[in-house]
Amino acid sequence: MVELTERDRAILDFERSWWTNDAPKDQQVQERFELSLTRYYQLLVELLDMPEAALYDPLVVRRLQRQRDRRRQARRESMIDETVTPTGSTGDET
Template identity: 50%
Template sequence: MGEALSERDRAVLDFERRQWKHAGDKEQAIRDQFGLSSARYYQVLGRVIESPAALVHDPMLVRRLQRVRAARLAARADRLRPPQ
């Protein structure tokens, strides 16, 4: 079996369950709660949602986050694709 989630990994998943009215509020909360820049936090989140332990911990949340990430990557690829 894979590694268990660390306390910080569980905290990141718990944090992602919250609803945010304004992006700035979330960015400030990331700095306050984790002491990380937004960029670093999203790197950590990306690693966490790839973990089999995260999928076991909260499958619905992790799958949703994976779908959101995939959609963002696809949109970025579309923007970067040269016009034909």
């Protein structure tokens, strides 16, 4: 079992309440973690798959996993729609 680092715990703590600050999330991430938003999300995605993260803060991890899963499902459905109805097609072609 891998222990969560101090930064891992800080990221989960941040996700619990970042919206209570008036500053934009990307600005908060840069100031607090000295990371780009892209790198921050890469680390967060890795955390969501760690059982230790779910033990540390199960509510936050489950909420973020549900959000991730909904986004993935929406992307899959969007890709399926694009293959069924090609862009620019009106469906009236004969």
